[in-house]
Amino acid sequence: MSPVTVVTGGSRGIGAATVRRLAENGHDVVLCYRHDESAAAAVRDLVHAAGRRGIAVRADTADPDDVARLFDAAQELGELTGLVNNAGITSVIGPFVDVTVADLRRVIDVNLIGYVLCAQQAARRMTAGGAIVNVSSAAATLGSPGEYVHYAAAKAATDTLTVGLAKELGPRGIRVNAVAPGTIWTDIHALSGEPDRPARMAPRVPLGRAGEADEVAAAIVWLLGPDASYTTGTVLRVAGGL
Template identity: 55%
Template sequence: MPLTIVTGGTRGIGAAVAARLAGAGHDLVLGHRADSASARAVVASLEASGVRCAAVAGDVTTDAGIDALLDAADRMGELTGLVNNAGATYRFAPLVDTPAEEVRRTVEVNLTAPMLVARAAVERMGAGGVVVNVTSGAATLGSPGEYVHYAAAKAGLDLFTRGLGLEVAGRGIRVVAVAPGLVETELHATTGDPGRLPRMAPQVPLGRAGQPEEIAEAVAWLMSDAASYVTATTLRVAGGR
């Protein structure tokens, strides 16, 4: 049975990914930062579907947080998959209005942490392992006036996907990415712009925001044998934008 780590796996896109992978028979280790109540509810729901599931609280920008995730996976069996979903931005604002420490934190969460988690994961994986990095459609748009530092970090994660995918292809490990566009999650409200979704939706060629479950379907496909010839690339799931 496949065993997959999902960082940021108890809310939003991460929770949808976890549910979809559980439906495909994956045992799961779900990383989360602080919301223990949500984590317990997600674990209970997934275990009721017949898979093994553990939630691990920790900060993936720290060595201790990364070690806790991998140690939990080691206790469950051989790691076969990683979904690097954890990410954050803290406000919508021009770069000059964004505190320097916030810029540093954004790059650390969205680029440095996924690279280090992937580093630890591929060390443990055998042939057939899959890493999926959740990047962003912002990586090719630049997101001026909103979060150019976040967009730049996600662009770096796209390039990391390409490089690591080529580096480990000879070991039979695939590294791919999914780049969501505008998606209905709590990100918009928590960063201070709850009206962003209806305001931005008309800019999407398909005329609406996406759902977390639509991103989860793309992740599940990339992790499946149906995508066995896909690596070192990013799949854009952004409604045409």
């Protein structure tokens, strides 16, 4: 029986790269998206091109009803074996004192509450051998001063969620890990008002460059797979040395 994996925020960036790699590694994949139906359809078509089953579901991961519907769709493909909690959002880069309550609530809703809701659904449906990977950020330990401290705080909570769930679900044979990317070339930077931020950050990175989405996806797929069978409660940093 093929693995069945849910990838949130699977229509772009790290999520899309992860969906493609999972399909190439024999996974049937359910991806969710919020706005760009054509991008989601294109990623789903890559799954089909790899000979795997794929479903694209429009869903807001901060909405518990949408999350339940997403996981019900996955159940159509078989028993759930994997979850990649990837859907994320920032707000416009700027000083902490300028963060609006609306932006703060949305960042927490998507980056933390959404992860919790999806992890709850996965934990209810998975059996031994299942695996969850949360996409955190190097910002969780760097703090992102002057840019988005609130986002960094949400990602620090993701790391704690990862450790706690790993300990709670481990006795059931379910592994929980996180990947913490550094500055990666994705369009999340455009959404925060600075599309070329990776280029600005590159000189600060020991490896001298920003990362690519596919480099993060490779780590995610490894953590979901059998080669990571004794790895749980780990936050794997993919940040070029930061």
